Amino acid sequence: MEGFTFVELIVGLTLFAGVAVFLLQAFMNGMTSANRSDEKAAATSLAMQVMEQIKASPNPYTWVGFAGIARTNLPLPSPYTGISNPTPHKYQASVTITSDGNLYLSTVTVNVYRPTDPDASPLATLASELDAQ
DSSP: OOOOHHHHHHHHHHHHHHHHHHHHHHHHHHHHHHHHHHHHHHHHHHHHHHHHHHTTTTOOTTTTHHHHHEEEHHHHHHHSOOOOSSSSOEEEEEEEEETTTTEEEEEEEEEEEEEOSSSOOOSSSEEEEEEEO
């Protein structure tokens, strides 16, 4: 009778289990990375929507039709209405406006945060220079 011994079966099953655990860990890391990428893309899309509303202002340099806001949960208050977030992710956003009267420029920075993050670093940041022209 030819066949596998008990020791050979145990060694084979141990090797199979080790490879299976390694592949499962790699799969889980890939899923986490894909979720982070999706979350960052959605946050960048929200920042772009806010920035487009600002750029659509009749005169962005003089802040016609928009204002800076502190870190706020979505949906954003007026004048930033209509910002859509079609994802299940929850976000907060802030708008910072800095004027330079000498150069007739305004720097607008839009930050998007995860409300659950313990630190204050934004998930996505978008900045633009607006001139008086």
